[in-house]
Amino acid sequence: MRKSWSVFTTDLKNISKNYVAAILIGGLIFLPSLYAWLNIYASWDPYGRTGQLPVAVVNEDVGANVRGEDIEAGKQLVDTLQDNHDMKWIFTSRQKAMEEIENGNYFAVMIIPHDFSEKLGSVVSDHPQKAKIEYYVNEKINSIAPKITQKGASVIVERVSSQFIATVNGVIFDLFNRLGIELAQDMPDIEKFENYVFDLETQLPEIHRLLKSATADANSAQKLITKAENMAPSANKTISEGLATINKTYDFLTKAENRLNEMAPKVKSDLEKASSIAKETNAFLQKAANLHLDFTEIDRVKGQMDSKMTEAIQAVEKVEADLQWLKEVSNEKGEEPTDAAAGRQQRLQEAIDRTAGLQALLHEAQNNARSLNGLVEGKQDELRQTLTDLQDLTKNTSVRLDAFIAEYENTIEPTVLTETANAKKTLQSAKSMLTTIQSTMPEVERVLKSTSKDIEEGKGLAVKALNEYPFLADKIRTLADRIRKVQGETDINEIIDLLRNDPQAERSFFEEPILLNENKLFPIENYGTGMTPFYTVLSIWVGCLLLISLLATDVERDEDLTVRQIYGGRLLTFLTIGLLQTIIVTLGDLFILGIDAKNPVYFVLFGLLISVAFMLIVYTLVSLFGDVGKALAIIMLVLQIAGSGGTYPVVLLPEFFQWINPALPFTYAVDLMREAVGGIVWHRVTKDMIFLITTAAGFLIIGLFLKKIVNRKTHQMLKKSRESGLFH
Template sequence: MNNIKQIYTTDLKNIITNWAAAILIGGLIVLPSLYAWFNIAAMWDPYSETGNLPVAIVNEDAGAKIRDQKINVGKELVNTLKTNKSMDWHFTNREKAMDEVNYGNYFAVIIIPKDFSAKLASVISVKPEKAQMEYYVNEKINSVSPKITQKGASLIVEQVSSKFISTVNGVIFDLFNKLGIELSRDLPDIERFEHYIFILEENLPEINRILNESLADATSAENILNKAEGKIPEIRELTSKGLDTINKTNDLITAAENRLNAIAPKIKEDVEKIQKISNDINSFLNKAQNANIDLSKGDQLQKNVQNQFSNALQTVDTIESSLNQLKKINSEQGENASSEQLDQAIAKTGELKSALQTAQSNIAGIDQFLSQKKQEFKNTVETIQSMASEAPEKLDVFVTEYNNAIEPTILNEVGKAKRTLTNAKTMLTEVQSTLPEVERILKNTQGNLKEGKKALDYAHGQFPYVNAKVRELADKIRKLKNEADINEIINLLRHDPNAERNFFEEPVKLNEHKLFPIENYGTGMTPFYTVLSIWVGALLLISLLAVDVHQHDLYTGKQIYFGRFLTFVTIGFLQTLIVTLGDLFILHVSVSAPVWFVVFGLFIGLVFMLIVYSLVSVFGNVGKALAIIMLVLQIAGSGGTYPVVLLPKFFQIISPFLPFTYAVDLMREAVGGIVWERVLHDILFLSIFGLIALLFGTFLKEPLSQKTEALLKKSKESGLFH
């Protein structure tokens, strides 16, 4: 123990008495602190200086309208950024901005395109489109600035989105408010609509049946119309033929009427002749009956009477022929009533003709009578007279009947036939004139019917879909009525639009609660750089100071190890006190537990010095290399700058085996706020690292000293190592 103390006191005396050594040791004590202080100061609050980062803004926005409300988000953004000092905003055009960012005068360029507001306004359209900003960044200028400018761009997007959302939602809730008022006013109609939906749902089977029947009826009607259209040419032909027939029939009736009018006087004249002949015969017979007749002249008498009767019969034949001809004309025209009258007239004429023929045949027997019986002549004459006297009576009846019945009836029926034909002709003419219109209507009807059938086919085809949707709508209405009250919905829609606008402008407000508040970025980095400076201080010491004494033959390896370690740890404590106290009083780092900050620093300095000193004491220059390797690994893998979970897998694996991991965490507890459970955890692991180093140096220095001395000697022979 005395030897250890002697080595330590000798080192202290040499430092104090040797001004060169004192200066060098003083430098070694202060130099690690400068490493920590400069880095902490440089990182004290880097984001407070982002206002010096030049970023270009190019506004090409042409503006737009939302429900007749003009908006120009790009212009509003530019006006906002002109008062924003978070970055050095430059408002310029696209060409200049791109030239400057390529050259490096601008760190980034944000371009607001021409359709920016228009795409934002499409939010109320059927197909809304997302608005986009163009962001160009020159990443080769600096590794951190792109992250800062990107954050600035993101903040701009968030501000625009927030402002736009509040504006649009204000418009939407204005509409909702109006909609709520309209819904309140139209509530009876809505309830009536619900009722109609339920009725429609109930009548869907009947609607389906009617659709099926209508479709069948439409098919039948289409067939009928096709047949009717096909009959149009036939009807046109029949109409034309009917008109021709009527014209011909009318001509025949007119001819018959003219002929009857021409025959009538002749018939009257012939009847009058017959009457005269009959009267002459009757007069003659009266004379013959009262006179003394010379029977010897019977032949002459017979001949005269015979001539008279022949003339009468000839006249009757003429009348009968005329009546038969007239009957034939009427039969062709279908005038039944006229034909009956003519039949009666012909029958009467036949009776008259028969009587005349009978009388004539009796006259033929006069000659025979004269030759046989004279007395009987007289009787025969009387008989002839009697029969002849009947002819005028029959003629009078015929003339009366002809004048009063036959001729007027025939003329009347002929007139009726002409009127009927005239009416028929008028009707057929009208039919013929309307046929083109009928044909057009049929074609239009066919077209309309086809369209109607298509509509029916479509309706019939869509009925399953309509049926499903109506039932679905009815179910939804029932479900909605069970789950929500429309009056509540109306009240919701009628909320204050301004309040809703303010809500959507910042729908989520972050209430931040800092459990272990860190004042700034420099404070947050103080634990890492302080721990780093302690390790660097240990490296500087073992690089400049010898770990062995000159009279090493006087001391054992353990005595040298512990004696010289006391010197190293004393200087290390001084280094730690300088850096920790400088953090507190020179940089004014905000530390939650300043005393523990210094104490934890001294403990870390002790552990680090044990590790570094043991490596060099045992392995010499190789130990120095190992200490530097450990430094490199610990800077990357300790989680001092980035969380360990963000590091590559290799560093995540080695992190628990690095002293830095626990040293940095221990100093963070003092800076941010102590959780003693974590402090004890870190102290435990650091103590383990220190104990391992102590045991390593105590028990391996002597066994390995000969090998390390040989290695050191060999390396000096190269002239490159001291």
């Protein structure tokens, strides 16, 4: 150990006495630090300057009209990007944008197509279409820039989508809110509908009976209408015949009225004539009673009286005949039996009876007059009595004729004329009614045909409804059961409360339904700080490579020095320089770059441990294998850069690198430095330190105990390789 220390002290003296060596060693000490610092500074915050990446935006959207409202989603997107500084947005035409991206002046191009708004608006149609944004990227320019621009484009698309979803959902929840209000207002109607369904369910048997009854009634109605249609021609014929009868009767009454008007003066004249004869006879008898009558005179009086009585009887007979004719005419009018008609008939019959009575009186007077001849001889007193009785008889006849004349004038004649006029008026009304009925018969026939057709259709519907009744009844019962089930499981008031939410709050929710509540367990200030462990570890290994590239691992052979002593002595020199490199790079990270390490002391100490481990590995490889060892150290560097997980997570690496990752010193060195930067978890630190110390100890043992054997073999190989003139 003392001789090894002697080798180390000799190296320090040589460095201090030779300024060139001192300068070179100083450069070797600081050079790895520059490698780390420059890389860390370069990657300090690369994503904080994405606003300098030129990305073109082309808006070709022509807008759209959705349910009466104009929308310009493309313009709104452009307005949004104008206030966005995540990238350097350049708004231009398609032609210029494509030319510039091909020339490498733009990293990406976003083109908003002409139908952008139209397709967004199709969400309210039956066939909604997704809107598209064309995205062009020139990946030849840089490998990272396309990923950044793509991320920016994705963020913009997500933002537009979230805003659009929020807008649509705002409208939907506004509709839901109004629906909830309407449902609350319609709750009585909903409950009434439920009751209707339940009532309908209970009424199903009665509905079935009514359908069957309606079908039977339709059949009966159809038969009746068919019968009525068949009777329509007969009804037309009857109406025509009735009109003809009315016309005939009306004409007959008109003639009777005219006849009555013609006959009335004559009847009156005949009655007046009979009355006059009775009066004259009465006067004659009064005069005759005061005279002395002989046979000749009596015969003359008898002849005169007989003649007058005959004339009066004939006049009354004519009146009776006329009254009988009126009665017959009254019976032939075909009127319905009424109290007025019966009264008229009774009055006419009484008048006829009274004319018969008058005739009897006149016949009695005539007979009495004819009996005067037997009373002349010796019976003057009886004659005079007979004349007196005859006088009274004629006087009574005259009075009765005058009364009959008055009754005829005041009652019989006006009554007959009035009743005739009324009969004519009634016939005229009946004629008008029948004429109206006759004019409506075509419409009646049309209505009957239409009704027959409607009843046929109604019958068909009734039959169809009857046939569909089982299905309908089943559906109604199913609906009632579902309503009862919903009532049992769901409170519609809760649904209404759910619908009646704040539309703006719901819109805000769907614009950002999930908030990422980020909790950083081991926060890292920026990207450069996050990359510091990797670049620091990498610079330590690079420092080791620089040392073994410029410094020799062996010393000039001294008979007093063994291979093991040389290995140990020169190792101390390498370790010293390596530790100085590590101190400079770690302190520079902390104080020059301002790395925010949570445990700065451990950051330096862990760096020193890593430096010792790396130096033992690299120094031992070169000490044992010479140039081949250098190559092995470089190969290890390459494998560890890719497979240690320093830049990308191990799970994202190819399977080969995932396989070798647990065996690489970089894996544990980078993890150890990350613990110092982000915050220490001691069981991880312990695991990392055990691996590094174990690995370093292993290489130290190999160097101490196998150097002589390995050097013998490598010396022969080196000698043989130099014979080729290609290797030094």
